[in-house]
Amino acid sequence: MKSKKIRLPDLVGKGYRDFWNFKGRYRVCKGSRGSKKSKTTALFFIYSMMKYPGANLLVVRKVYRTLKDSCFTDLKWAINRLKVNDYWSIKESPLEITYIPTGQKILFRGLN
Numbered sequence: 405m406k407s408k409k410i411r412l413p414d415l416v417g418k419g420y421r422d423f424w425n426f427k428g429r430y431r432v433c434k435g436s437r438g439s440k441k442s443k444t445t446a447l448f449f450i451y452s453m454m455k456y457p458g459a460n461l462l463v464v465r466k467v468y469r470t471l472k473d474s475c476f477t478d479l480k481w482a483i484n485r486l487k488v489n490d491y492w493s494i495k496e497s498p499l500e501i502t503y504i505p506t507g508q509k510i511l512f513r514g515l516n
Contacts, residue, residue: 468514
């Protein structure tokens with residue numbers, strides 16, 4: 405797999421430096437509708453999983469069937485935006501995204 409260089413500030417956009425660089429335990433992303441919260445968060449999680457090989461991600465929503473059109477779609481978008489498609493395996497049944505080099509997983513669950 406060929407190495408690719410990207411510049412994260414160009415992809416993330418303005419206004420999210422504090423969110424991206426925060427080192428505390430809980431990360432809060434505030435903003436109004438259309439402020440790129442979901443997209444920025446998706447970029448952050450894909451980038452972080454690639455950076456930290458011991459990390460996995462569990463995405464939870466109240467109702468499972470709402471995951472595909474929201475969180476799952478945003479994470480697929482982030483993978484495409486970062487141009488790292490070759491490193492990820494995406495399954496839609498059940499919803500699951502795997503980072504191929506390490507086997508890390510993004511799992512999706514509903515509380516219903």
